Amino acid sequence: MEPPIIRMEGVSKRFPPDNQAFSDVNLEIEKGEFVFLTGPSGSGKSTLLRLMFCAQRPSSGNIWIEGVDLSTLTNSQVPYLRRKIGVIFQDFKLLPNHTVFDNVVLSLEVIGLKREQADRRVKQVLAGVGLGEKTRRYPPQLSGGEQQRVAIARAVVNRPPIILADEPTGNLDRERTDEVMVLMEELNARGATIIFATHNDRLYSNTHRRVIKLSKGKLEF
Amino acid sequence: MGISIAFRRAFSDLRQHFATQIMTTMVVTLSILILAFFALLYFNLQHLVERFGSELGLVVFMDENTPEERIPELYQKLAGLAGVEKARYISSEEAFARLQTYLHDEKEVLEGVSPRLLPPSFEIQINRAVFQLDRIRELADRLIKWPEVSKVQYGQEWIDRFEVFSKLLRDVVAVSGILLLCTSAFVVANTIKLTVYARQEELKIMRLVGATNTFIQGPFLIQAVIQGLIGSCLAIAVVFVCFEYMKDLVAVSELLRGVEVFFLPWPFVSSVIGSSVVLCFSGTALAMRRFLRL
Ligand SMILES: Nc1ncnc2c1ncn2[C@@H]1O[C@H](COP(=O)(O)OP(=O)(O)OP(=O)(O)O)[C@@H](O)[C@H]1O
Ligand SMILES: [Mg+2]
Numbered sequence: 211m212e213p214p215i216i217r218m219e220g221v222s223k224r225f226p227p228d229n230q231a232f233s234d235v236n237l238e239i240e241k242g243e244f245v246f247l248t249g250p251s252g253s254g255k256s257t258l259l260r261l262m263f264c265a266q267r268p269s270s271g272n273i274w275i276e277g278v279d280l281s282t283l284t285n286s287q288v289p290y291l292r293r294k295i296g297v298i299f300q301d302f303k304l305l306p307n308h309t310v311f312d313n314v315v316l317s318l319e320v321i322g323l324k325r326e327q328a329d330r331r332v333k334q335v336l337a338g339v340g341l342g343e344k345t346r347r348y349p350p351q352l353s354g355g356e357q358q359r360v361a362i363a364r365a366v367v368n369r370p371p372i373i374l375a376d377e378p379t380g381n382l383d384r385e386r387t388d389e390v391m392v393l394m395e396e397l398n399a400r401g402a403t404i405i406f407a408t409h410n411d412r413l414y415s416n417t418h419r420r421v422i423k424l425s426k427g428k429l430e431f
Numbered sequence: 432m433g434i435s436i437a438f439r440r441a442f443s444d445l446r447q448h449f450a451t452q453i454m455t456t457m458v459v460t461l462s463i464l465i466l467a468f469f470a471l472l473y474f475n476l477q478h479l480v481e482r483f484g485s486e487l488g489l490v491v492f493m494d495e496n497t498p499e500e501r502i503p504e505l506y507q508k509l510a511g512l513a514g515v516e517k518a519r520y521i522s523s524e525e526a527f528a529r530l531q532t533y534l535h536d537e538k539e540v541l542e543g544v545s546p547r548l549l550p551p552s553f554e555i556q557i558n559r560a561v562f563q564l565d566r567i568r569e570l571a572d573r574l575i576k577w578p579e580v581s582k583v584q585y586g587q588e589w590i591d592r593f594e595v596f597s598k599l600l601r602d603v604v605a606v607s608g609i610l611l612l613c614t615s616a617f618v619v620a621n622t623i624k625l626t627v628y629a630r631q632e633e634l635k636i637m638r639l640v641g642a643t644n645t646f647i648q649g650p651f652l653i654q655a656v657i658q659g660l661i662g663s664c665l666a667i668a669v670v671f672v673c674f675e676y677m678k679d680l681v682a683v684s685e686l687l688r689g690v691e692v693f694f695l696p697w698p699f700v701s702s703v704i705g706s707s708v709v710l711c712f713s714g715t716a717l718a719m720r721r722f723l724r725l
Contacts, residue, residue, distance in 0.1 A: 263639075292641035303636055307447065319440075320642040322433050364640065 213277055214238040215372065215403050216262065221271030223257050231257045232427045244398045246414040247407040249424030255407040259374045263295045264288045293321055296365030296373045300380035302357045304349040310360050311345040317368045335367045339393060355386030362393055373397060375406045437649035444650050448626060455622045459662025462615035463707055466608045467670040471695055473604045478693050480593045489555040491574050492582040505579060509553055514566055516558040523549050550581060612710055620714035627722050634722055644723045651715050659711030663704040
């Protein structure tokens with residue numbers, strides 16, 4: 211069997227002076243899995259995801275992504291880890307004064323892809339999320355659901371093996387939420403490993419997917 | 432990989448944040464403008480000193496007992512010295528005749544006085560090309576050691592005084608130059624810091640999608656180089672236009688007739704432009720450092 215794509219061992223995160231987000235988290239996620247991460251507000255879901263893409267470092271414990279121990283990464287190596295992980299947020303985090311196209315192409319510019327190739331791929335991905343006609347718009351000219359689809363396009367355009375979604379549907383109505391879920395299912399079907407943090411139990415109550423829950427500073431299965 | 436991407440990003444940034452960019456460039460321009468005006472003043476005074484200094488020349492008085500037949504030999508020796516353009520022998524008789532002309536109405540006082548009273552001398556003109564204030568003094572010091580020479584005269588006091596002044600001016604130019612360059616580096620760094628601060632969100636997002644520090648910094652550094660280059664060139668251009676205008680004024684002025692004015696020497700100009708570019712570059716690199724942490 212292949213080693214897990216994400217592995218955590220005894221991971222704790224403490225915010226000085228005395229805020230313990232969680233402690234002793236042990237977790238293994240297999241390649242191609244779709245995992246829901248839930249838990250009450252403030253239980254540390256976002257923090258757990260941030261540790262995975264090295265936006266924060268754990269207070270103790272170890273994290274391996276594709277077999278690489280994150281504690282061995284220097285700051286200058288972190289960008290290369292990030293290219294393997296697409297991240298999606300509740301508040302989209304788009305650049306408001308750049309077009310939809312420019313927002314998405316950024317992911318390919320940072321890896322130095324040729325312009326024509328990048329153009330083609332961005333258009334293809336934007337068409338895939340149903341925004342083929344709106345590539346020249348600016349994010350404020352789009353609805354929330356459309357903006358979230360731009361953010362998804364940006365996260366996946368460089369074909370990362372891992373996608374971390376932090377309440378990506380938190381700001382969306384039921385229909386937009388379902389559209390996003392369909393997109394995530396598609397990405398998962400194409401082989402991406404997905405961790406999906408959410409409060410919304412409707413999304414996982416009828417699923418066969420694994421659901422993990424953070425509560426009272428511990429991870430429950 | 433990304434030189435062309437960095438340039439493309441730099442230029443689209445330039446367009447998007449035009450006003451801030453103009454402001455930064457103006458700060459560079461103004462500081463260098465002030466520096467360049469000081470420098471222009473200094474270089475022209477320096478020219479003036481050298482010019483008048485060289486016109487003064489030296490007078491080398493011979494010992495009264497120097498035999499007449501040694502004169503041609505001494506003349507040869509003097510004319511052969513480095514930096515000596517021309518030497519002219521003034522015999523005792525000629526000096527006496529000059530004195531008489533000078534005194535004309537009162538030349539009776541010289542009656543009965545032997546022309547031999549006045550020592551023979553050489554008037555030496557300095558070669559302007561090799562002239563330097565230090566060299567004149569050096570030459571004088573060397574000549575006074577000749578056994579036949581009794582005294583060497585040159586515009587010591589005048590030159591010394593002017594030299595002190597010109598050294599002072601040079602220090603003023605140097606110190607104000609350094610201060611101005613530091614100020615502009617500081618202001619530029621702060622302007623950049625503001626620009627970067629305003630775009631923190633953008634930098635965060637870039638890091639999120641896996642941008643390296645080089646990728647993030649590249650466009651800013653390119654902009655800094657452009658600002659340093661344009662800012663300093665603009666300042667030099669303004670000084671040049673003013674200089675051309677003043678040159679015409681000097682040319683028609685009665686008071687300053689015969690005075691030549693010079694523009695800043697090109698090595699100075701290019702080093703000013705060079706330091707401006709280097710300072711803008713390092714100011715930006717420094718300002719960005721703290722925004723490049725994870
Ligand atoms: N940078 C920080 N500094 C200090 N404390 C922090 C920081 N980030 C998070 N925390 C704390 O860590 C705990 C977990 O926060 P986190 O944002 O991970 O929760 P969450 O599960 O994502 O909540 P939500 O569902 O509301 O998004 C909270 O108590 C929060 O106050
Ligand atoms: Mg959260």
